[in-house]
Amino acid sequence: MTVNRRPRPTSDDRELRLWKVGRALSVTFAAAVLVAGGVFYGLVYLLDFQEIDTAKKLDAKTLFDLVKLSFGVVAGAGALVALVVAYRRQRVDEAGAHREATRLHTERFSQAVDKLGSDSPAVRLGGVHALAVLTRSIVDAADGRVSAECGVAAVVVVGVQEVCQGCGALGP
Secondary structure (H helix, E strand, O other): OOOOOOOOOOOOOOOOOOOOHHHHHHHHHHHHHHHHHHHHHHHHHHOOOOOOOOOOOOOHHHHHHHHHHHHHHHHHHHHHHHHHHHHHHHHHHHHHHHHHHHHHHHHHHHHHHHHHOOOOHHHHHHHHHHHHHHHHHHHHHOOOOOOOOHHHHHHHHHHHHHHHHHHOOOOO
16 A cells, blocks of 8 residues: 655645644643753863752742742743744745735736737736736846746747738838
């Protein structure tokens, strides 16, 4: 029996891949505890502590220091949760913006291609112009690296030739 798996997404895919909140927070808290422990033991080693004084009773100053420390830990945990949530929100917003930009580009392309099928030469010329503008925006956005959108440029060239021949601009 084989397990059906989705193909691994490539680096070009803009699919939003986020861990579940519980897992992200658990990993983040574990990393924070490890870093805090490493810093503590590093300081103990650098300051060359030989031993820690053990006392059976807690005086008021030590108790107050423990209360301050526990409030600091809770505040740090809250800040960590806020950072994880803000990071996730930013990723979701960026993915939404990319989807919206892709949708708008697709709509503009569809409308321009629809104009190429018109009976009126002026409307077809408008479709050619719209495709030329789309092609220019693709080239600008990709910094000159155009892959699958090269077909748009070919459609524009063929469309210009057809419209110009239809208008008689290129001659018979």
